[in-house]
Amino acid sequence: MSRRAFATPALLAVTLVFGIACSRADEGEVATDVGVHVGRIERATLHGYVTAYGYVEPAPAEDGTPAAGAVLSPLSPGVLAEIHAVEGRRVAKGDVLFRLDSRMAEVLVRKAEDDVTFAEQTLTRQQLLLQTDGTSQRALQDAQQRLSEARNALAAARTGLAYLEIVAPLAGTVVQLNARAGQSVDATTVLAKIVDLNRLVVTAGVPAGEAEGLKVGLRVLLGADSAAAHGTLTIVGREVDTSTGTYRVQASIPAGAGFTPGQFTEIRIIAQERKDVLVIPEAALVTRAGEGTWIAVVDGDQAVRRAVTVGLRDGGRVEVSGEGLEAGTRIVTDEAYGLPASTRIHVLER
Template identity: 40%
Template sequence: MKPVLWLKIAMLPACIAWSNTAVSADEPELATEVAVQTGTIAKATLHRYVMAYGTVEPEPATGDKPAAGSKIAAPMTGILTQTYCVEGQQVKKGALLFELDTRSADALIAKAEVAVEFAQKNFARKQQLTATDNISRKLYDEAELLLQTARQDLLNAKTQRELLQIKAPLSGTVTAIHFKVGEAVSLATVLADLVDMDRLDIAIRVPSLEAFALRLGQAAEISTGSAGSNPIQQGKLAFIGAQVDPLTDTVLVRSTLSKASGFRPGQFVKVRIIVEERPERLAVPIESVVTRGGVSLIAVIDGDSAKQKVIKPGLRDGNLIEISGEGLQEGMAIVTQGVYGLPPETRIRVLK
């Protein structure tokens, strides 16, 4: 009995191995299949940008144009007695905006008018006496000089009176009024801000390391700067400063704005300056490119399988990135989402 029992025990592992082999032979071989989303290689015009922030301002004075904004200042000390404008009002050049207390000026004018009247009568008598040779030339000249001085004093008094009436130096919109009637103002006190709303531009501060790529006439896309906002205005670079601000390490750049742009002075904006354009370049969505060990790859689809292909990435513009590589053509199908988990070559299943 013992030899038989030993034989049965020895044959048991062999039977188990045979049984597993038979089962494996009956089952079909499982193939790896990865679910992905796909896209195509396309040709696109890509851009390189310099990003910066800026503030809406009135255009500064140039060689042939005056400034588009003005700080309306008091020409002398006085009391504000009349306001002829309100904030938001459009005014024409030369329109009366404010008036200071004129009582002292009116008194000087009245005094000067009396002096002129006296000097005129005195000079008229001297002229009559001259006709009959009853007056010396010296007295005649003194009377004439007295009349000229009185007339000049009257002119000066009227000029001082006119200075108390503050007028608009340009046509535009009153954007702010800083004083009320009855308040005292001093020399050069700013009473109001006046801006020509059709002549606004963007004062942009560009980091000095990026300013080398800027050129006059380059396009600028302007948005409000809020998250997800799209460009709402197109402008062009009209000025590039030659000096770097040592406090901010930035260069002042100005971009034009179209009339009726909808922007307001002082508004903060985001600016994207186009410094390079590359037309007709092969491009793919950025999520279709994966980098492993310093090598960039995309997965090109052939039938129901995908094979990784080495590419050289180039300029990125938004969600697209420029690519180049051997055998790449427009219209080739590629894996977009799911590419990170792919082996070098595998079967795929396209998600709808």
């Protein structure tokens, strides 16, 4: 075999190794140039929330204002003769919603009226007789007593008749109707429920470990969506419910917010407020066990890890603090989790 024939395979091997090495070097350089989306550190006001769940109900009576709900039951036993209430319909205070059969009560009123008339006539006769010494002072006093008793009996009979009408004790909406004509009822029978839908509250339970610092007057977000209505904390209980481990709280609901009695809802009490703090999108924050928490700060065409301390989280944004951080600093957002400690990057358009 000639030297030339031997050299040719060796030269090919060297060329192949060099080519692979160059190829791997090129591949490594490409792998460290990562396409990323970027954002900026901003200044904003964030809030810390205490979340609880509860039910919507009528507002209770307070400071001379009557309760916003009422349960209607008859004051006297009887048979339901008329129903004027309609579920879902608004009523005014004093509207007659139910009538019981009143025939017997009307008879009693007429009898009592007759008794009063007779007692008045008797008293008048005794007064005339007394002027001519035709009667005694004792007989006159007896006549006066009988008239007083007759008038009291008439008042009682009229009251009994009035009790057979059940009227709306407040202006509101009939939210529940349980009555039917001909039904025998008494004071334990619930005929209907009326609620002023413009005066509702949410009653919820806050875990005992999260109740510290809660006080009347704090703002409350009602509902879980971004368009949550704003209410105010009106009651903060001071006794833990041992069966649930929670404190009872109550929040007002603004009129027209769209809530209904009995509805289950989330409330978020604004327990903290941090003004003018540095914030980033939550997607830009990376936390790994044993490595800590950081963000990837953009420096030219490089992304470099920067350790941060995390504060409040609110609506997809996170409060951060750390050495060298300031508003306007560019950071990697969506791809931060997969980046090495330092890498070359290029910015992707959204």
